[in-house]
Amino acid sequence: MKQTIVTFRDAKKNNRKITMLTAYDYSTAKLIDEAGVDSILVGDSLGNVMLGYSDTLAVTMEDMLHHGKAVTRGVNNALVVIDMPFMSYQTSVYDAVVNAGRLIKETGANAVKLEGCLCAQIKAIVEASIPVVAHLGLTPQSVNAIGGYKVQGKEADAAKRLLEEAKAVEAAGAFALVLECVPSKLAGLITKTLKIPTIGIGAGDQCDGQVLVCHDMLGMFSDYTPKFVKKYAVLGENMKEAFTHYCQEVESGKFPSQEHAYDIPDEIINGLYGNNK
Ligand code: KIV
Numbered sequence: 001m002k003q004t005i006v007t008f009r010d011a012k013k014n015n016r017k018i019t020m021l022t023a024y025d026y027s028t029a030k031l032i033d034e035a036g037v038d039s040i041l042v043g044d045s046l047g048n049v050m051l052g053y054s055d056t057l058a059v060t061m062e063d064m065l066h067h068g069k070a071v072t073r074g075v076n077n078a079l080v081v082i083d084m085p086f087m088s089y090q091t092s093v094y095d096a097v098v099n100a101g102r103l104i105k106e107t108g109a110n111a112v113k114l115e116g117c118l119c120a121q122i123k124a125i126v127e128a129s130i131p132v133v134a135h136l137g138l139t140p141q142s143v144n145a146i147g148g149y150k151v152q153g154k155e156a157d158a159a160k161r162l163l164e165e166a167k168a169v170e171a172a173g174a175f176a177l178v179l180e181c182v183p184s185k186l187a188g189l190i191t192k193t194l195k196i197p198t199i200g201i202g203a204g205d206q207c208d209g210q211v212l213v214c215h216d217m218l219g220m221f222s223d224y225t226p227k228f229v230k231k232y233a234v235l236g237e238n239m240k241e242a243f244t245h246y247c248q249e250v251e252s253g254k255f256p257s258q259e260h261a262y263d264i265p266d267e268i269i270n271g272l273y274g275n276n277k
Helices: 005-013 026-034 061-073 093-107 119-127 140-146 156-172 184-193 235-252 266-275
Strands: 018-022 039-042 079-083 111-115 132-137 176-180 198-201 209-212
Touching: 005 018, 005 079, 026 039, 026 061, 039 061, 061 079, 061 093, 079 093, 093 111, 093 119, 111 119, 111 140, 119 132, 119 156, 132 156, 156 176, 156 184, 176 184, 184 198
Parallel strands: 018 039, 018 209, 039 079, 079 111, 111 132, 132 176, 176 198, 198 209
Antiparallel strands: none
Protein backbone atom coordinates (compact mmCIF):
# COMPACT_ATOMS: atom_id res chain seq x y z
CA MET A 1 0.00 0.00 0.00
CA LYS A 2 1.35 3.43 -0.93
CA GLN A 3 2.48 5.32 2.16
CA THR A 4 1.48 8.96 2.41
CA ILE A 5 1.78 11.82 4.86
CA VAL A 6 -1.37 10.37 6.47
CA THR A 7 0.65 7.20 7.27
CA PHE A 8 3.06 9.42 9.22
CA ARG A 9 0.25 11.20 11.07
CA ASP A 10 -1.51 7.91 11.93
CA ALA A 11 1.74 6.27 13.05
CA LYS A 12 2.27 9.00 15.64
CA LYS A 13 -1.37 8.80 16.75
CA ASN A 14 -1.16 5.02 17.12
CA ASN A 15 2.28 5.01 18.72
CA ARG A 16 3.77 3.01 15.83
CA LYS A 17 7.43 3.74 15.03
CA ILE A 18 8.12 5.10 11.55
CA THR A 19 10.99 3.57 9.52
CA MET A 20 13.01 5.56 7.01
CA LEU A 21 16.25 4.77 5.13
CA THR A 22 18.16 6.67 2.49
CA ALA A 23 18.56 5.39 -1.07
CA TYR A 24 20.15 6.92 -4.14
CA ASP A 25 19.64 4.31 -6.87
CA TYR A 26 16.97 2.07 -8.42
CA SER A 27 18.15 -1.36 -7.18
CA THR A 28 18.67 -0.33 -3.55
CA ALA A 29 15.39 1.61 -3.43
CA LYS A 30 13.57 -1.47 -4.77
CA LEU A 31 15.07 -3.70 -2.04
CA ILE A 32 14.26 -1.19 0.71
CA ASP A 33 10.71 -0.81 -0.60
CA GLU A 34 10.25 -4.60 -0.79
CA ALA A 35 11.44 -4.86 2.84
CA GLY A 36 8.45 -2.71 3.83
CA VAL A 37 10.25 0.44 5.02
CA ASP A 38 7.72 3.30 5.42
CA SER A 39 9.76 6.01 3.75
CA ILE A 40 12.83 6.41 1.53
CA LEU A 41 14.90 9.57 1.73
CA VAL A 42 16.91 10.59 -1.32
CA GLY A 43 19.34 12.35 0.99
CA ASP A 44 21.93 14.88 -0.09
CA SER A 45 24.24 12.52 1.86
CA LEU A 46 24.62 11.10 -1.66
CA GLY A 47 27.35 13.74 -1.89
CA ASN A 48 29.35 11.74 0.68
CA VAL A 49 28.49 8.13 -0.03
CA MET A 50 27.87 8.19 -3.80
CA LEU A 51 30.03 11.07 -5.04
CA GLY A 52 32.90 11.03 -2.51
CA TYR A 53 32.66 14.68 -1.37
CA SER A 54 33.76 15.45 2.19
CA ASP A 55 30.47 17.32 2.85
CA THR A 56 27.08 17.90 1.20
CA LEU A 57 27.68 21.48 0.06
CA ALA A 58 28.68 20.68 -3.52
CA VAL A 59 25.56 18.63 -4.23
CA THR A 60 23.52 20.22 -7.03
CA MET A 61 19.88 20.20 -8.11
CA GLU A 62 20.98 18.09 -11.10
CA ASP A 63 22.54 15.49 -8.75
CA MET A 64 19.31 15.29 -6.73
CA LEU A 65 17.14 15.09 -9.85
CA HIS A 66 19.32 12.34 -11.34
CA HIS A 67 19.31 10.15 -8.20
CA GLY A 68 15.71 10.98 -7.30
CA LYS A 69 14.45 9.72 -10.66
CA ALA A 70 16.37 6.46 -10.22
CA VAL A 71 14.91 5.92 -6.73
CA THR A 72 11.27 6.55 -7.61
CA ARG A 73 11.51 4.02 -10.49
CA GLY A 74 12.21 1.34 -7.86
CA VAL A 75 9.52 2.28 -5.33
CA ASN A 76 5.90 1.15 -5.20
CA ASN A 77 4.92 1.69 -1.57
CA ALA A 78 7.32 3.83 0.45
CA LEU A 79 6.82 7.59 0.77
CA VAL A 80 9.74 9.13 -1.14
CA VAL A 81 11.20 12.27 0.42
CA ILE A 82 13.91 14.15 -1.47
CA ASP A 83 16.43 16.59 -0.01
CA MET A 84 16.66 20.15 -1.28
CA PRO A 85 20.39 20.71 -1.89
CA PHE A 86 22.46 23.54 -0.43
CA MET A 87 21.54 26.96 -1.92
CA SER A 88 18.43 25.68 -3.70
CA TYR A 89 16.15 27.22 -1.02
CA GLN A 90 18.22 29.41 1.31
CA THR A 91 18.47 32.20 -1.30
CA SER A 92 14.77 33.16 -1.40
CA VAL A 93 11.22 31.93 -0.89
CA TYR A 94 10.77 32.07 -4.67
CA ASP A 95 13.81 29.84 -5.30
CA ALA A 96 12.59 27.43 -2.65
CA VAL A 97 9.18 26.97 -4.28
CA VAL A 98 10.59 26.71 -7.82
CA ASN A 99 13.23 24.15 -6.81
CA ALA A 100 10.85 22.12 -4.61
CA GLY A 101 8.48 22.06 -7.58
CA ARG A 102 11.22 20.80 -9.93
CA LEU A 103 12.21 18.04 -7.49
CA ILE A 104 8.62 16.78 -7.18
CA LYS A 105 7.67 17.25 -10.84
CA GLU A 106 10.78 15.76 -12.41
CA THR A 107 11.49 12.88 -9.98
CA GLY A 108 8.03 11.81 -8.84
CA ALA A 109 9.07 12.06 -5.17
CA ASN A 110 6.25 12.72 -2.70
CA ALA A 111 7.79 15.32 -0.39
CA VAL A 112 10.88 17.52 0.04
CA LYS A 113 13.14 17.94 3.06
CA LEU A 114 15.00 21.11 3.92
CA GLU A 115 17.40 22.02 6.71
CA GLY A 116 17.01 24.80 9.26
CA CYS A 117 14.24 26.94 10.67
CA LEU A 118 13.36 28.62 7.35
CA CYS A 119 9.66 29.01 8.09
CA ALA A 120 8.82 31.36 5.21
CA GLN A 121 10.21 28.80 2.76
CA ILE A 122 8.41 25.89 4.45
CA LYS A 123 5.10 27.80 4.46
CA ALA A 124 5.37 28.77 0.79
CA ILE A 125 6.28 25.25 -0.36
CA VAL A 126 3.40 23.75 1.66
CA GLU A 127 1.07 26.38 0.16
CA ALA A 128 2.17 25.10 -3.25
CA SER A 129 0.79 21.67 -2.16
CA ILE A 130 4.21 20.11 -1.65
CA PRO A 131 4.61 18.28 1.68
CA VAL A 132 7.71 19.33 3.63
CA VAL A 133 9.89 17.46 6.13
CA ALA A 134 11.88 19.88 8.30
CA HIS A 135 15.38 19.02 9.55
CA LEU A 136 16.83 20.51 12.76
CA GLY A 137 19.69 19.80 15.17
CA LEU A 138 22.86 18.99 13.25
CA THR A 139 22.15 20.35 9.80
CA PRO A 140 25.08 19.22 7.62
CA GLN A 141 24.58 22.01 5.04
CA SER A 142 25.52 24.46 7.83
CA VAL A 143 28.73 22.61 8.73
CA ASN A 144 30.86 25.73 8.19
CA ALA A 145 28.55 27.92 10.28
CA ILE A 146 28.30 25.33 13.08
CA GLY A 147 32.05 24.63 13.06
CA GLY A 148 31.94 20.85 12.51
CA TYR A 149 29.69 17.84 12.92
CA LYS A 150 28.73 18.12 16.60
CA VAL A 151 25.81 17.18 18.85
CA GLN A 152 23.39 20.14 18.97
CA GLY A 153 21.24 21.52 21.80
CA LYS A 154 23.44 20.45 24.69
CA GLU A 155 23.51 23.81 26.48
CA ALA A 156 20.40 25.45 28.00
CA ASP A 157 20.18 28.26 25.37
CA ALA A 158 20.69 25.92 22.47
CA ALA A 159 18.17 23.40 23.85
CA LYS A 160 15.55 26.13 24.29
CA ARG A 161 16.23 27.45 20.76
CA LEU A 162 15.87 23.96 19.28
CA LEU A 163 12.52 23.42 21.05
CA GLU A 164 11.27 26.80 19.78
CA GLU A 165 12.47 26.06 16.25
CA ALA A 166 10.73 22.69 16.31
CA LYS A 167 7.45 24.40 17.25
CA ALA A 168 8.01 27.01 14.53
CA VAL A 169 8.57 24.51 11.69
CA GLU A 170 5.47 22.62 12.79
CA ALA A 171 3.47 25.87 12.76
CA ALA A 172 4.87 26.65 9.29
CA GLY A 173 3.31 23.44 8.00
CA ALA A 174 6.01 20.72 8.03
CA PHE A 175 4.41 17.28 8.31
CA ALA A 176 7.43 15.66 9.98
CA LEU A 177 10.70 16.73 11.57
CA VAL A 178 14.09 15.04 11.27
CA LEU A 179 16.17 15.58 14.42
CA GLU A 180 19.87 14.87 13.87
CA CYS A 181 22.48 14.54 16.65
CA VAL A 182 20.34 15.83 19.50
CA PRO A 183 20.49 14.53 23.11
CA SER A 184 17.87 11.80 23.62
CA LYS A 185 15.94 13.58 26.40
CA LEU A 186 15.68 16.80 24.39
CA ALA A 187 14.49 14.85 21.35
CA GLY A 188 11.97 13.14 23.65
CA LEU A 189 10.66 16.49 24.92
CA ILE A 190 10.36 17.84 21.37
CA THR A 191 8.56 14.63 20.33
CA LYS A 192 6.06 14.99 23.17
CA THR A 193 5.53 18.70 22.44
CA LEU A 194 4.86 18.35 18.70
CA LYS A 195 1.79 16.93 16.97
CA ILE A 196 3.86 16.02 13.90
CA PRO A 197 6.15 12.97 14.07
CA THR A 198 9.86 13.31 14.74
CA ILE A 199 12.32 11.09 12.87
CA GLY A 200 15.59 10.71 14.73
CA ILE A 201 19.13 10.10 13.56
CA GLY A 202 21.44 10.20 16.53
CA ALA A 203 18.52 11.51 18.60
CA GLY A 204 17.74 8.50 20.79
CA ASP A 205 14.81 6.16 21.19
CA GLN A 206 12.05 8.62 22.07
CA CYS A 207 11.50 9.91 18.54
CA ASP A 208 8.47 8.75 16.57
CA GLY A 209 10.69 7.12 13.95
CA GLN A 210 14.27 6.53 12.89
CA VAL A 211 16.32 7.18 9.77
CA LEU A 212 19.79 5.94 8.85
CA VAL A 213 22.01 6.37 5.82
CA CYS A 214 21.73 3.09 3.93
CA HIS A 215 25.49 2.78 3.23
CA ASP A 216 26.24 3.29 6.94
CA MET A 217 23.82 0.64 8.23
CA LEU A 218 24.93 -1.84 5.56
CA GLY A 219 28.60 -1.35 6.45
CA MET A 220 29.45 -0.08 2.95
CA PHE A 221 30.91 3.31 3.90
CA SER A 222 34.06 3.36 5.99
CA ASP A 223 35.42 6.95 5.64
CA TYR A 224 33.92 7.71 9.08
CA THR A 225 31.19 6.15 11.23
CA PRO A 226 29.22 8.36 13.63
CA LYS A 227 28.43 6.96 17.11
CA PHE A 228 24.73 6.73 16.26
CA VAL A 229 25.22 4.29 13.39
CA LYS A 230 24.40 0.64 13.98
CA LYS A 231 25.76 -1.68 11.30
CA TYR A 232 23.14 -4.28 10.35
CA ALA A 233 25.43 -5.91 7.78
CA VAL A 234 29.07 -5.95 6.69
CA LEU A 235 28.41 -5.61 2.98
CA GLY A 236 31.63 -3.65 2.40
CA GLU A 237 33.69 -6.63 3.59
CA ASN A 238 31.48 -9.05 1.64
CA MET A 239 31.87 -6.97 -1.51
CA LYS A 240 35.66 -6.80 -1.17
CA GLU A 241 35.81 -10.59 -0.70
CA ALA A 242 33.65 -11.08 -3.80
CA PHE A 243 35.83 -8.74 -5.90
CA THR A 244 39.02 -10.54 -4.78
CA HIS A 245 37.47 -13.96 -5.44
CA TYR A 246 36.42 -12.84 -8.93
CA CYS A 247 39.96 -11.64 -9.76
CA GLN A 248 41.42 -14.96 -8.56
CA GLU A 249 39.01 -16.99 -10.67
CA VAL A 250 39.52 -14.88 -13.82
CA GLU A 251 43.30 -15.07 -13.41
CA SER A 252 43.26 -18.84 -12.81
CA GLY A 253 40.82 -19.50 -15.68
CA LYS A 254 38.16 -20.91 -13.35
CA PHE A 255 35.67 -18.25 -14.48
CA PRO A 256 33.85 -18.36 -16.83
CA SER A 257 33.06 -22.09 -16.77
CA GLN A 258 30.76 -23.83 -19.25
CA GLU A 259 27.82 -22.91 -17.03
CA HIS A 260 28.26 -19.21 -17.82
CA ALA A 261 29.09 -19.56 -21.54
CA TYR A 262 27.00 -19.89 -24.73
CA ASP A 263 27.14 -22.95 -27.05
CA ILE A 264 27.22 -23.17 -30.84
CA PRO A 265 27.09 -26.42 -32.87
CA ASP A 266 30.58 -27.70 -33.90
CA GLU A 267 29.65 -27.94 -37.59
CA ILE A 268 29.07 -24.17 -37.73
CA ILE A 269 32.49 -23.51 -36.22
CA ASN A 270 34.11 -26.12 -38.50
CA GLY A 271 32.42 -24.50 -41.48
CA LEU A 272 33.90 -21.14 -40.50
CA TYR A 273 37.37 -22.73 -40.35
CA GLY A 274 36.72 -24.03 -43.87
CA ASN A 275 35.81 -20.48 -45.05
CA ASN A 276 39.03 -19.12 -43.61
CA LYS A 277 41.23 -21.37 -45.83
O1 KIV B 1 21.04 13.53 3.65
C1 KIV B 1 20.67 12.68 4.48
O2 KIV B 1 20.91 11.47 4.34
C2 KIV B 1 19.95 13.15 5.64
C3 KIV B 1 19.78 12.18 6.76
C4 KIV B 1 21.04 12.11 7.51
C5 KIV B 1 18.64 12.53 7.62
O3 KIV B 1 19.55 14.26 5.70
